Amino acid sequence: xxxxGKVQYTVFIKRQYLISRMIQIDCPxxxxxxxxxxxxxxxxxxxGEVHGLNSVLKGVIExxxxxxxxADRADYERRVRAPGxxxxxxxxxxxxxxxxxxxxxxxxxxxxxxxxxxxVTRDAGVVAKLRKSGAIILGxxxxxxxxxxxxxxxxxxxxxxxGQGKVS
Numbered sequence: 562x563x564x565x566g567k568v569q570y571t572v573f574i575k576r577q578y579l580i581s582r583m584i585q586i587d588c589p590x591x592x593x594x595x596x597x598x599x600x601x602x603x604x605x606x607x608x609g610e611v612h613g614l615n616s617v618l619k620g621v622i623e624x625x626x627x628x629x630x631x632a633d634r635a636d637y638e639r640r641v642r643a644p645g646x647x648x649x650x651x652x653x654x655x656x657x658x659x660x661x662x663x664x665x666x667x668x669x670x671x672x673x674x675x676x677x678x679x680x681v682t683r684d685a686g687v688v689a690k691l692r693k694s695g696a697i698i699l700g701x702x703x704x705x706x707x708x709x710x711x712x713x714x715x716x717x718x719x720x721x722x723x724g725q726g727k728v729s
Contacts, residue, residue, distance in 0.1 A: 600632035600639075600652035600697060607654055607699055619718075619726045622659050624700040626666050631697040651695030659701040659722070660708055661685045667698070672706035672720025 608628070611621045625631075635652035657663065660671040662681040670676040684692065691698070703723035709715050718726035 600635040600654070601629060603652070604628050604632040604654050604697060604699065611700070617727065619724045620703050621656065622670075622672070622701045622703050622720075622723045623667055625698050628654065628697055628699050635695065635697060647695065649694035649696075650691065652697065653695070654697040654699040655691065656699050656702040657688065658704050659720075660704060661688060661701075663688050663698060663701075665698070667701055669701075670722055671708060672704055672722050674721050677722070 608624055611624060615621050632652065632654070639647065639652060659669065662669045662683070662685040664681050664684050668677055669679070669681050683689075688698070703718070703720060703726045705715060705717055706720035706722075709717070716725065720726075
């Protein structure tokens with residue numbers, strides 16, 4: 562018989578491990594001000610963390626295949642432009658929930674296979690603002706399928722694409 566308490570404890574330990582390994586960013590332009598950490602290094606770090614922990618946490622549905630390209634472009638811009646010319650989240654990788662539309666190689670499915678490979682006509686407003694601010698769209702985070710819209714009795718954190726996500 563499964564022991565839910567043990568599962569929650571294990572997830573808590575994994576979460577603490579993840580938090581302890583994360584790079585804390587106190588300033589939106591941390592990579593450019595420190596001149597030690599590149600956007601490529603940040604993207605590689607977070608992709609590694611996703612690959613290492615996602616089998617347990619199931620928190621990320623998809624990684625952006627263009628994330629490294631976007632990181633390299635941000636690093637190049639950081640080298641050739643004056644620091645004052647860089648905006649807000651320049652070169653900082655972020656995850657979006659899978660119900661936020663992105664007009665790129667990422668799927669926007671709200672966790673459902675029914676919308677896999679569907680095309681959106683434009684970025685959601687928040688995505689357009691994030692891109693304008695220089696953010697790197699790292700990928701899509703899991704969520705309850707259809708945002709639990711279809712059934713109030715559906716399990717929290719479950720989607721066909723992401724499986725049952727772990728909550729702590």
